[in-house]
Each structure stands twice: as C-alpha cells, then as structure tokens.
Amino acid sequence: MTVAPPRHGPDAGADHSAFPALDGLRAVAVAAVLLTHAAFWTGRYERGFGATFLARMDSGVAVFFVISGFLLFRPWLLAALPGARSRQSVRRYAVRRALRILPAYWLAVVLALTVLPQNRDASGADWLRQGLLVQIYRYGWFREGLTQTWSLATEVSFYAVLPVIGLGAAWWLRRRPWSARTAMAVCGALALVPVAWQVWLHSGQRPVMGGFWLPAYLGWFAAGMALAVVKVHLDTQQPPARSAWWHAEELGRHPFTCWAVGAAALLAAMTPLAGPRSLTADTAGQAISKSILYAILAVSLAWPAVFGQGRTVRVLLANAPMRYLGDVSYGVFLYHLVVLDLVMRLLGNAVFHGQVVQVFPLTVLGSVAVAAVSFRFLERPLIRLGHRRTRG
Numbered sequence: 001m002t003v004a005p006p007r008h009g010p011d012a013g014a015d016h017s018a019f020p021a022l023d024g025l026r027a028v029a030v031a032a033v034l035l036t037h038a039a040f041w042t043g044r045y046e047r048g049f050g051a052t053f054l055a056r057m058d059s060g061v062a063v064f065f066v067i068s069g070f071l072l073f074r075p076w077l078l079a080a081l082p083g084a085r086s087r088q089s090v091r092r093y094a095v096r097r098a099l100r101i102l103p104a105y106w107l108a109v110v111l112a113l114t115v116l117p118q119n120r121d122a123s124g125a126d127w128l129r130q131g132l133l134v135q136i137y138r139y140g141w142f143r144e145g146l147t148q149t150w151s152l153a154t155e156v157s158f159y160a161v162l163p164v165i166g167l168g169a170a171w172w173l174r175r176r177p178w179s180a181r182t183a184m185a186v187c188g189a190l191a192l193v194p195v196a197w198q199v200w201l202h203s204g205q206r207p208v209m210g211g212f213w214l215p216a217y218l219g220w221f222a223a224g225m226a227l228a229v230v231k232v233h234l235d236t237q238q239p240p241a242r243s244a245w246w247h248a249e250e251l252g253r254h255p256f257t258c259w260a261v262g263a264a265a266l267l268a269a270m271t272p273l274a275g276p277r278s279l280t281a282d283t284a285g286q287a288i289s290k291s292i293l294y295a296i297l298a299v300s301l302a303w304p305a306v307f308g309q310g311r312t313v314r315v316l317l318a319n320a321p322m323r324y325l326g327d328v329s330y331g332v333f334l335y336h337l338v339v340l341d342l343v344m345r346l347l348g349n350a351v352f353h354g355q356v357v358q359v360f361p362l363t364v365l366g367s368v369a370v371a372a373v374s375f376r377f378l379e380r381p382l383i384r385l386g387h388r389r390t391r392g
Helices: 021-041 051-080 090-115 124-132 147-173 180-201 208-212 214-237 244-252 255-269 284-306 311-317 320-346 356-390
Strands: none
Touching: 021 051, 021 284, 021 311, 021 320, 021 356, 051 147, 051 214, 051 255, 051 284, 090 124, 090 147, 090 320, 090 356, 147 208, 147 214, 147 320, 180 208, 180 214, 180 284, 208 214, 214 244, 214 284, 244 255, 244 284, 255 284, 255 311, 284 311, 320 356
C-alpha cells in the first residue's frame, strides 16, 4: 500500500495537510460511530457477545473532539507567538468554520425532515431548531435522522468559545514569554470543567439535556489543545535534546504502545466503572470515569498521528484511501442515520431487530456514497471559496 504525499487538504486553516494521519483517524472514528448506531438500531446493545464493546464504540466522538481541539487551537497558538508573521483572524476563522460545517449540515436537515416518514409532522419550529443547531438545549427537540447531531451542536459551541481562548493566549503572550507549562496548566483547568459539571448535574434537579452541553465534554477538547501546546513547544522553542518534552516525539514513534494504552482504556470503559450502555450515566462518578477513559483512548489514538509520524502510522492512516475517507467522514457522520433508517426498511427490520453484520456494511456503503457526492459538489467547492475569500 502506498503512502499518499502531502497535499493541500480541504481545510488547510486547521492544519489539514500537516498531519495526514489524522485524516485516516477521522475515518476510524466515524466507522466506530456508525458501528455503535447500527448495533443500537438492531438491538445488539443488549444481547449477544460483544454488546458492551459495540456500545462503547460511541468513543469515536471523543476522537473527533480531541482532533478538533488539536487542529483548531494550534493555529491560534502559532499566531500568538512573538515574531509570528501573521495574526489569527476571527473573521477568517468564522467564515471557514461556517462554510465547512453549515451547508452540508443543512442538507442533512433537509434530507432527514423530508425523506423520513417519522418527520412528516415536523413543524416550522423543528426546522428552525435543527437549522440553528440548538436541539440539544431542551428535551424533545431532536428529530429522527438527526439525533447524532448532538455532538455537532456541542462542537459548534466549542468553535464559538475557541476565539476567546485564542485571543486570551495572544494577549498573554504579548506580555510574557512563552511558557508551555503555563499553557498546559490552562488546558488542565479546562479539563476539570466536566468534573465539576457532572457533579453539579447529578446533585439535584438539573437540566435534563445538560449532559449534552459543552461543559460536559470540554475535557476532550482540552486534551487536544494540550497536544497542540506540546507540538508547538517542540516545533518553535526547540527545547534542549535532553528535555523531557522530547519524550512526546519518542513515544509517537512507538504507535503500538500508544494503541495498547488506548485498548486498555477501552477495556476499562467496558466495565461497570463507566456506567450503563448509553450516552448518559447513572452517577457523577460513572460519567467522570467514562469521560476520562474516553479521553485516554482518544489521545492514545491521536498521539502517533501528531508525534513521531513513523512509517507504520503513515502506511495505516495516511494512505490515499484513508485520507479520502477522512475527507468525506463529516458527510458520512451527517447522513448515516438517514441511510441507516432506509437500510432497516430495505431489510424489513423493525427497530431493535436485525443483524448488525448486515446493517452495518450496507449503512457504510450507502453513507460513503452519499457523502462522496456531497463532498464533491457541495462541501469542497464552498471550502475552497471560503479560503479564496479569506486568504491573507
């Protein structure tokens, strides 16, 4: 298998081409999300060998959040360093994020609300809520074929917060010398927010949907941001050869060690420590444990793609097919529940019935096909337009 050469990806503003293995990791993450949804729809969550493993494939969301935290925070850090050739523009950032996320998402909303018979009673308010990505803020606002977009709504809220963090970093670095330890301490403080949030949520009558909001998942984004801090420190400050910071690169050259740590975290998450087989947990302790274990899993998977970038990682994750699947992974994520619903109908399966070994591959094929068309004719042209209009 050949390794694809570096190229200009569809979202270069987020360092798309600098870390090609992250494209392949996106493909792995979206496959995990599809697998857990196929397992849920066919009832495999609650029966048969490997049910807990299938349920824990929702950890693919954590992988997406860690990747976003890393790729999106790194440019802000680089632009904030003394001597940087350009400043990070909030306008450029906002335009590029909007063109990357919203058009394909709005198409997914149209498909879900018009194609699926369960949504025939969708009101104008439903269209507005889904279109504005506010469906996570009140119980009962989700519509069929769009329930997976809770994570997109959470991610968009992170997009809104990130410029504040980035501008704060720029303000700090204009007054004080670069300190990787201080930056890591800030990431650590952000990672503690979900702990306090879960304790608060489980302490009494709290918002039912609060478990879907950004504070519950800020730790995953913060983990990615911490990776960005280490990478920027190594790339720009060139610490002494014996510095402990270089252990990050050394560890990245041993991907199977990193992935073994991730596998151990996944196994731990399959125990009662992480709570029931669902997105929500019965206790704050279970929610916190699951969040930490998923963070360890996601960071372990991303580490060799960020540091070291050895041949094994390039061959497995940075080859041309995996990079293409990474490009279309956003569309796969958006459209797959509509495709899954149609697959279930095609096979004559009622909800919570059927075989995941049939439903999953058909859903993958259908979702990739729809996503490929979406990427070719909608997403990529608008992404390129956004880059042309905001260049410089």
